[in-house]
Amino acid sequence: MTMTPSSPPPNRLKVAQLIETMAMGGAEHLAVRIANHLADHGHDSHLIVLGTPGVLSAKIQPGVHVHYLHFQRASITNPIRFALSLRRGLGLIRKVVEEGRISVVQTHLPGANFFGLLLAWRRTTAVLATIHNNQEFSYGELDNPILYRLRKWAYKKILLKTQGVVAVSDEVKDSLVAELGGGIPPGTGFVW
Numbered sequence: 001m002t003m004t005p006s007s008p009p010p011n012r013l014k015v016a017q018l019i020e021t022m023a024m025g026g027a028e029h030l031a032v033r034i035a036n037h038l039a040d041h042g043h044d045s046h047l048i049v050l051g052t053p054g055v056l057s058a059k060i061q062p063g064v065h066v067h068y069l070h071f072q073r074a075s076i077t078n079p080i081r082f083a084l085s086l087r088r089g090l091g092l093i094r095k096v097v098e099e100g101r102i103s104v105v106q107t108h109l110p111g112a113n114f115f116g117l118l119l120a121w122r123r124t125t126a127v128l129a130t131i132h133n134n135q136e137f138s139y140g141e142l143d144n145p146i147l148y149r150l151r152k153w154a155y156k157k158i159l160l161k162t163q164g165v166v167a168v169s170d171e172v173k174d175s176l177v178a179e180l181g182g183g184i185p186p187g188t189g190f191v192w
Contacts, residue, residue, distance in 0.1 A: 013038065016046035016102045018093065018112045022054030027108045027132045030168075032059050034106065039063030048096055048105075050089065050112070067096045073111065076147065090118050097125050104128065106166070110136055110151070113158055120161040127162040134175030156180060 015038055017031040031047065038045035039061055046065045053068055060066055069092045074085035093115055097105060106128045107116035116127040136155065155176065159165055167173035 012043055013104065014044040014046075014100065014102045016048050016097065016100070016105045018048045018050075018105050018107045018115065020050045020109060020111045022049055022051070022056040024055050027130070028054075028056050029059075030130075030132070031106075031108045032056055035064045036061045044100070044102075046096070046100055046102055048093060050093075050115075065100065069093070069096075086115075086118070090115060090122075093119065094122070094124050104163075106130060108132065114154055117154060117158050117161060120158075120163075128164050128166055129158045129162050130166040130168070131172050131176055132168050134172050136176060136179065152180060 017035045019028055019031040022028055022032075035045045035047040036059075040063065044065070045063065046067065047060060048067045048069065050069050050071045050073075052070055057066075069089070071089050071092055072085075073089060074081040076082045093105075096102070097119070102125055104126045105116060105119060107113045108130045109132060113129040113131075116129050119125055120127045136151070159180075165176075167176065
């Protein structure tokens, strides 16, 4: 059976890409490309942007359902405000997922990956976390041993609780495995 981009596929998917911004970056480009590709092939494609429209918004094709949440996470330096902002952000994402009956959310970059972990814990939807680079454990100027250990713990949970982890290259996968001490828990899976 030949399928044209305008004909609905036999098994139509309801998939969302979750990204923090529409700034110019490799992860943002990939999220837009995946969303556009799914829409072009007749799937119910969503793009959930935690922030506001940005430079790459112009590249999103009309067939993609775009959700700008206008959300900004509080700094982790204030744990109470941070926790409250996570709760608010998760509520905004869950509303889009539930109203759109989205069956799979693919997350991109650490902030979105952590929200994906929360979605997976709540069993809101299936989640695929995407690792784009080998700097997943860097907080920049906020680097400290506690944050490093928290992020390492979170990524081990992401490997256990999500339906899969997409590494954009073997080098990125190997870097994550090395950062986690090589001890990838049994039953976790990288997908390509």
